[in-house]
Amino acid sequence: MIRIAAAGDLHVGADSEGTLRPALVEIAEDVDAFLLAGDLTKAGLEEEAEVLADEVKGIAVPVVAVLGNHDLHSDQADLVRARLEDVGVIVLEGETHVLHLPGASLGVAGLRGFGGGFAGASATEFGEPEMKRFVRVTIDAASALRACLDRLATDVRVALLHYAPVRDTLHGEPPEIYPFLGSYLLAEAVDTAGCDLVLHGHAHRGTEWGITPGGVPVRNVAQPVIRRAFAVYALDPQTSIDRAASRT
C-alpha cells in the first residue's frame, strides 16, 4: 500500500512559524510522501517560502509540491521555488517526479492548472485577446498535464494540481466563481491519460471528495476543507496496475 499525505492552501506568512511542523514530526511513520497542492505562501514572497522551508526541513519523507496563485502574486515564484528546493522540496510545474518506494513506484504529475469553468458553463477561446489568452493558459495546462501523465510509467500515478478539475469538490463555493476555481479541461486530460488520484486545493469552501467523469478519484486537500494539517490517502498498487492493464 502506498500512503500519501496531502495538503494545500497553507498560506504561510511571516506569522506562521511553528504552525505546521508539530503535525509533521511523526509523518514518516505513517506515509511514503507528502504532497502540497499550492498556495503554500500568503503573498508569494521569498521570506514566506523561507518560513515554510523551515517547517518542512528535514522531515523524513519526500515532499513534492506545486505552486498556487498566491505563490505567484509577488512575481517571486522563482525565488519561492528556490527556497523550497534548498531544503529538498521537489517543486513541479508541468513536470513529473518518480518516487521508488518499497514494492511500488509512485509517479507525480504536477502543475498549477488554471480556471475557465466546467462543461456547459465554461469560457471559450473566442473574442477579445484577453479572453483568448485566459482560456489558452488552461488549454496549455491541460495539454501539459496529459503529457506528464503519459510520460509516467509508474505503478501508481497521481496528478497534483492547485486548480480543481471537477465541480464536485467545489460544492459549498458560490457557483458564480467556479470559472475562477478550475476547469473541466484538467479532468479531460486526466481521463484521457489515466491516473489513480487527483489532488488539488484552491477552493476553501469546497468539499473534499469528487470524481472525474471517467471515474478517477479527486480530493480537495485545501486545509480549510480537510480541517487538519494533512489528509492521508492509501492506494493499492495492484489495483492501479490492474486498472492500467484494463485500459490497454
Add this chain to the structure above:
Amino acid sequence: MTDAPGPYREESLRQALATDPRVMEQELDVSIAGGRVVISGTVPTEDRRAAVTEVARERFPDLQIDNRTIVPTLPASGGEERVT
C-alpha cells in the same frame, strides 16, 4: 476610509481583504447592515485575524466591526482513506 457608495461597500471591503498584504484571504464573507460590518470565514493565524479587524476599521471607522473569522486548529491527520 472608503468612498464606495452604499451598494458597493461590502464588495470594496471584500476586495481589500483579498489584496491587503496584511490579510490576503480571497474567501472571506462580508455583510454590512445596521451600522455593523460582519466578516466571517477562516484565516490561518491570529495575526491575520487581527489584521482583518484593522483593515475593516480603516475602511469603515464609523461602523462597528464584528470580526467573526476563525483560526482553525489543525490536528495531524485523523486516519487514512483507502482510495480505490
